[in-house]
Amino acid sequence: MALFCVQIDYFAANLALPRMASDLDSSPTDLQWVISVYMLTLGAFMVPAGRVGDIFGRRKALLAGIALFGIASALCALAPSVGLIIVFRALQGLGAALIFPVSVSVLTNAFPGVRASHAIGLAYGIAGLGNAAGPLIGGLLTDTVGWRWIFWLNVPLTVLSLALGACSIDESRDESAPRRIDIMGLAFITAGIGLFTLMFDRAPQWGWVSAPTIGAFSGALIALVLFVVVEHRVPWPLVDLSLLRNARFSMLVIAGAVANIAYAVTIFASTLNLQQVRALDPLTAGLAFLGPSAGAALGGVLSGRLAANRPPLLVMGLTSAAAAVSLAALAASDDWSVYLSALSACGFTLGLVYAFTTVATQAVVRPERAGEAAGVTLTALVTLAGVGVAVAGTVLEMLERGGQSTASAIDMILGALAGLLATVSVVVLWIARVPTASVTSR
Numbered sequence: 001m002a003l004f005c006v007q008i009d010y011f012a013a014n015l016a017l018p019r020m021a022s023d024l025d026s027s028p029t030d031l032q033w034v035i036s037v038y039m040l041t042l043g044a045f046m047v048p049a050g051r052v053g054d055i056f057g058r059r060k061a062l063l064a065g066i067a068l069f070g071i072a073s074a075l076c077a078l079a080p081s082v083g084l085i086i087v088f089r090a091l092q093g094l095g096a097a098l099i100f101p102v103s104v105s106v107l108t109n110a111f112p113g114v115r116a117s118h119a120i121g122l123a124y125g126i127a128g129l130g131n132a133a134g135p136l137i138g139g140l141l142t143d144t145v146g147w148r149w150i151f152w153l154n155v156p157l158t159v160l161s162l163a164l165g166a167c168s169i170d171e172s173r174d175e176s177a178p179r180r181i182d183i184m185g186l187a188f189i190t191a192g193i194g195l196f197t198l199m200f201d202r203a204p205q206w207g208w209v210s211a212p213t214i215g216a217f218s219g220a221l222i223a224l225v226l227f228v229v230v231e232h233r234v235p236w237p238l239v240d241l242s243l244l245r246n247a248r249f250s251m252l253v254i255a256g257a258v259a260n261i262a263y264a265v266t267i268f269a270s271t272l273n274l275q276q277v278r279a280l281d282p283l284t285a286g287l288a289f290l291g292p293s294a295g296a297a298l299g300g301v302l303s304g305r306l307a308a309n310r311p312p313l314l315v316m317g318l319t320s321a322a323a324a325v326s327l328a329a330l331a332a333s334d335d336w337s338v339y340l341s342a343l344s345a346c347g348f349t350l351g352l353v354y355a356f357t358t359v360a361t362q363a364v365v366r367p368e369r370a371g372e373a374a375g376v377t378l379t380a381l382v383t384l385a386g387v388g389v390a391v392a393g394t395v396l397e398m399l400e401r402g403g404q405s406t407a408s409a410i411d412m413i414l415g416a417l418a419g420l421l422a423t424v425s426v427v428v429l430w431i432a433r434v435p436t437a438s439v440t441s442r
Contacts, residue, residue: 001161002066003103003127006096009073009154010038011134016147023147026082033086036201041093042100043383044194048186050101050375051238054174055181058106058371063165065098070158077151100378105371108362109172114309117359121304124355128297135286135293174368177236184230185238192223193383200387204394239372248313248364249373251431253380255316256357258424259323260381261388262417263350266327267292268389269396269410270343277407278336291340292347299352303359306352312360317429319356320421323349327418331411357381 017034020026053061072091079085107119141149199216206212231237244250267289274285306315326349330342358377365373392413399409 001126001157001164002062002069002099003123004130005066005154005157005161006069006099007127007130008134008137008157009092009130009150011131012138012141012150012153014135014138016138016142016150019142019147020082020085024082024085034082034089036198037086038089038093038096039201039382039386040194040197041090042097043197043379043386044190045094045097046101046379046382047189047193047372047375048181048238049098050105050371050373050378052181052371053098053102053105054368054371055177055179057171057173058102058109059165059169059171061098061371062102062106062169063162065095065102066158066161066165067095068092069095069099070155070162073151073154073158077148077155100382101371101374104358104362104374104378106169106172108370108374109367110170113363117307117363118304120359120362121301121307121355124300124303124358125297126300128293128300128351128355131289131293131296133293135289139286176368180236182230182234182236182238185227185234188223188227188230189238192220192227193379195220195223197383197386200390204390204397208394239376243365243373243376246364247431249361251428252312252316252357252361252364253377255320255424255428256353256361256377257380257384258421259320259350259353259357260385262323262327262421263346263354264385265388265392265417266330266343266346266350266414268392269414270330272396272406273410277410288340288343289347291344292351295344295346295348296351296354299348299350300355303352303355307356307359307363311432312356312363313428313432315356316353316360317425317432319349319353320425320428323353324418324422324425326350327414327421331414331418354381 014035020034049061049065069092072088072095075088076085076092079088103123104120107123108116110116111119137153138150141147141153195216199213199220202216203210203213228241231239231241270289270292271285274280274288280288306319323346326342326345330339330346333339333342358374358381361373361377362370395413396406396409399412400406404412
């Protein structure tokens, strides 16, 4: 329920931005910050949030995240200015940063292995329904009772989530770790990922070689290097860097990140295609996304089944290949019915890979560090997806300036992503042929 609430809010709020701008007399820059600040806090805090749940209690962390998200939603609904909405959206992002990784680690520790995979897959399937409902609900509420009701809708959903969680979730934590947090590591990784996210979010406006962009990139690099240095020296690190030496974990995260970049760019590009190329109004475009959103929900449920009894790298390679084929079909389709079918196939296959990455990475780490692993995985997936959209937007603009139509430029971007994803699938399938013990030891 918490994941569903977060997903429906994000997709509904995007559609409300034009009306919000009109009502509050705000600028395009202000509007972009309504989305950007949410993604910034979400990306920056997921790694520490996952480990905070491991150390201090996953039940406490999850319920705190849900409560914070609900309170921030109510404050957004009441806010009289865009400036205050931006502040409260940052709080929403912080609540969501707790919800995403800690919900995964709660399920990992609540069920034995196979049932945990099924539970995580089902949770992501339910969250995928929020993807489908978000645009429709956002459009309907904005056009009828007003955009503030998008935020009010979160209040009863979060209250219900809190009630369910308080009654059904048992406390669990990493009993081997002391009840204290690596403050220096927390500061450096939050600053590093935050600056990295900010750089790619703002680079299209600032300029890719401008002083602010270079400064943000340099700051992110320095902070992340200092984070690695600190983590090697403290006795109880925020992130056990040996996790990244687990070849199966790293390969799953890399392949999942590429697929999620493709997913985010596909949604971005298809929105432009539907509204600018095919001239659909926002509500009709939202209806067109029902197919891919429902496919993503189904993919989430199926991911848990696939992760239960099959080699994770083999599944990742095959599903990535299927996603590459779907992307290529979308890039090549002109006919309306073929386009919608290919878009739905992309939603299913790319949503499946995204959910499978989260499920499968939990299966290759120790349960006591489940929150840490989920935080690292989801940070890579979410942050790099934002990077992909920023880069795709710049490339699209460059292609249009070079004389390409919007439709052909979009097709070129999707075709390139299909080729990249196909290459990743080949590499993963090749590695999957190596015995598990050999892969893990590398």
